[in-house]
Amino acid sequence: MVTFLVAIALLIVGYFTYGKFVEKVFGVKEERMTPAYANADGVDYVPMDTKRNSMIQLLNIAGVGPIFGPIMGALYGPVAFLWIVFGCIFAGAVHDYLTGMISIRNRGAHLPELAGKFLGKAFRHVVNAFSILLLVLVGTVFVTAPAALIADISPAWVTMGAIVVAIFLYYIVATLLPVDKVIGRLYPIFGALLVISAIGVGGALIVQGHPIPEMTFENMHPGGLAVFPLLFLTISCGALSGFHATQSPIISRTTQKESQGRKIFYGMMILEGIIAMIWAAAGMALFSGEGLNEVLAAGGPAAVVREVSITTLGAVGGTLAILGVIVLPITSGDTAFRSARMIIADYIKVGQKRISNRLWIALPLFVISVVLTQVDFNLLWRYFSWANQSTAMIALWVGAMYLALQRKNFWIAAVPAAFITMATFTYILNAEIGFRLPIEVAYAGAALITAASIAAFFYTVKARLAASDSGLRPIVVDEELDRSA
Known part of the structure; x- marks a missing residue:
């Protein structure tokens, strides 16, 4: 219990200390002037206040990742707490803040455009394809995961197929309509539900005296899987997630002032870490480790969520x-497709004021996602985890280059970038979905x-x-910003 409470305290302190330091750097x-005003179009560039932006950012980035990932990461034991705390403060929140703020400084640009500008033109094309792959995977995972949870608490006559169709219909509406019409109005309500549920489960763990284990560096995974690199890809959202780099530009286009960035980008990542x-x-x-493994094998993370929720509350x-x-994946799935x-649209330079332009770009994405829903969830999650952390790696190198070219303290991004580079390539070289090389190799x-x-x-800098x-x-x-918009 002490380890758990100290970890929560460290996350909060991290926001007020290291978050302030990153903002100063x-x-x-x-x-x-921010893009919300300079390029206002009534669709994607729409000024919104800090509270709405913060809640939208939280729900954008907090899909099932900060729940399903940590549940699977719990198999490793309390060592998972270390990655959540230090990964969130020194990597994830830095990643989110820099991608959001650099986007604000570049007309609300998305990661492919930023990668092309700061890492080389070839990266723009590579990262564009990679981002689309990641977002379609995210959108698909965030259809099947909430559908399974809804099916568990629905009457028998409500079929899984009907739930999937309903979620897709919502995603289509949220993807096509202006950001303040659906997302801006529903997210405060969804956010309240999310916060209440997290506080309820966390409070019950403390009040009911459930035996949360204290800190140990022992690897408790019942299957003996190595902590490095698997833990760092299993727990992505909640510690460090490249998916967030695709979401922050949505809010960079609605942020009113740069000073709001620390609360919106760094702060919401800290809150996700607490979740x-x-x-x-x-x-x-x-x-127990074996008990958790059995529940995961039988019903996946959704079964654990159900057992924990009913037992504690x-x-x-x-x-x-x-x-x-359920709110978490749905409110990340819709913005995954929107992103x-x-x-x-940015890549092929097609304006988004006309709904017909939004429609012909978005519909093929949904068709691909429908096909992917037939693929095994666990396989999709493994590909998502690798694509997710690879995107985080690229985004952190972009942040490091941005700071280095201004002769600022680039180490705040370069150190976590190097770490996740090592973890990501170790995984793909060794994994069954990768090159299947021996772990030493x-x-x-x-x-x-x-x-x-x-x-x-360093050579490029x-x-x-x-x-x-x-x-x-000249750099x-x-x-x-285009003030004629």
Whole structure:
């Protein structure tokens, strides 16, 4: 119990201390006009206040990841707490803040455009394809996961197929309509349900005295799976998630002032970390390692959510808690498709004021997602985890390059970027969905790739700064906003 409470306290302290430090390093310009005003179009560029933006950002980034991931990560034991706390403070929240704020400084640009600008033109095309893949996977996972939870608490006559159709219909509406018409109005209600459910489960763990284990570095995974790199890909949302880099630009286009960024981007990631801590603790407290593994094998993370909710809060309270969990994937799935539409529109330079333009871009994405719903959830989750952390790796290198080109403290992004580079490549070199190399070979290969990435980063920074100092190629990191819109 002490470890759990200290971890929650550290996350909160991290927001007020390291979050403030990151904000200072970035250098907020209060007087600078944001894209919400400069490029207002009534669809995606719409000014909204901090409370609405914060709640939308939280629900955008907090899909089933900060619940399902930590539940599966709980198999490793309390070592999972360390990754949630330190990963969230020093990697995830930094990642979210930098991607959101750099996007604000570049007309609300999405990650592919930012990668092309700061890492090289080729990255724009690669990251564009990668982002679309990730977002379609996210949208698909966030259809099947909430559908399974809804089916568990619905009458027998409500079929799984009907639930999936209903969710897809909502996603289509939320993807096509202006951001303030559906998302801006429903999310405050959904957010309240989410917060209440998380507080309810977390409070019940404390009040009812459930035995949350204390800190140990022992790997408790019943299958003996290695902590590195698997834990760092299993728990992504709640610690570090590249999916967030696809979501922050949605809010960068609705943010009124740069000073609101720390609360919206850094702060909501910290809150997501707290949610992840609660569900990881619940998984450890209510089940033994073997018991948790058995429930996961029988019914997946959704079964654990149901058992935890009913056990801690009873039938009525437990149902409300499950509804709070259902809200998470649905409110990330809709913005996953919305973000995919925006990225494609930016890439092929098609304006989004006309609904017909939004429609012909979005509908093929939904068709692909419908096909993917027939694929095994566990397989989809493994691909999602790898794609997710690979995107986080790219986004952190973008943030490091942005800061380095301004001669600012780039280490705040470069260190977590190097770490997740090592973890991501170790995983894909060793995993069954990857190259299936022996783990020792995977470690060596990932170390070489990480070293090469670091060397390439420093070489590029040195070359671009030298070209700028000589007057050959001035560095432009922040774009002038189009005030004629």
